Amino acid sequence: MDYNVKLEMFEGPLDLLIHLIHKNEVDIFDIPISTITEQYLAYLELMKSLEMSIAGDFLVMASTLIHIKSRMLLPSRHEEDEEEDPRLEIARPLLEYMQLKEMAKELSEREILGRDVFKRSDTTSFDEYPDMVPKPDVTLFQLMDAFRRVLALGESNGNIMVSMEKWSVKDKVESIMVLLREKTDIFFEEIFMKNQDLSEWVVTFLALLELVHMGWVRVFQPSQQSRIQLSACFDESNPSVYGEKDGKTT
CATH class of the missing domain: 1.10.10.580 (Structural maintenance of chromosome 1. Chain E)
Known part of the structure; x- marks a missing residue:
């Protein structure tokens, strides 16, 4: 088959992570990285089987998740040292992206008179x-x-x-x-x-x-x-x- 649907027309890698976080009902700052990585890679495999054109950003995120997963598996060198949680590498941009999406949603729901929205009666x-x-x-x-x-x-x-x-x-x-x-x-x-x-x-x-x-x-x-x-x-x-x-x- 040669259909080559471009995935970037629809969603990005952060959208997929948000979907997985909601689906697994987990805290954004306490992501079960092993589970999320496994599910993320499974989605990429499904996309490939559907012959969808996967943007490079998806592959970069896959590499990032695998890297974070490997860091989580490594024993801490010094227990007394408080090392930053590796998961923050994706938690921070995820939180920022979610906030931006929420702001965009609120703006899109506002009435923009004179363009493409008619004023609705208060009643x-x-x-x-x-x-x-x-x-x-x-x-x-x-x-x-x-x-x-x-x-x-x-x-x-x-x-x-x-x-x-x-x-x-x-x-x-x-x-x-x-x-x-x-x-x-x-x-x-x-x-x-x-x-x-x-x-x-x-x-x-x-x-x-x-x-x-x-x-x-x-x-x-x-x-x-x-x-x-x-x-x-x-x-x-x-x-x-x-x-x-x-x-x-x-």
């Missing part, structure tokens, strides 16, 4: 209009977790085969859009329901990433415990939905 209430309640978007790494669960379920049920047949990302993009034309929202698992070949599952996942990157599909999770859902952001009258942009066929 508008989300309680009055529940459909207007913002739904939190899902990160790339949450999507990868969901995809691994889908694959694991398919393997356990004997639904995954391996064949020489080749699948097109373009065709799978259209298949996903067909589903979204039929229903406003669909569950993440639904885009894989007709898949039987391992490469078809992979191409379908890559097609979803392409749609998310182009802004034609939004992926969200109504609550932390609920299933991931997809909603259409494309307009049927927009020719770019059908592979054309600015009058040219892509």
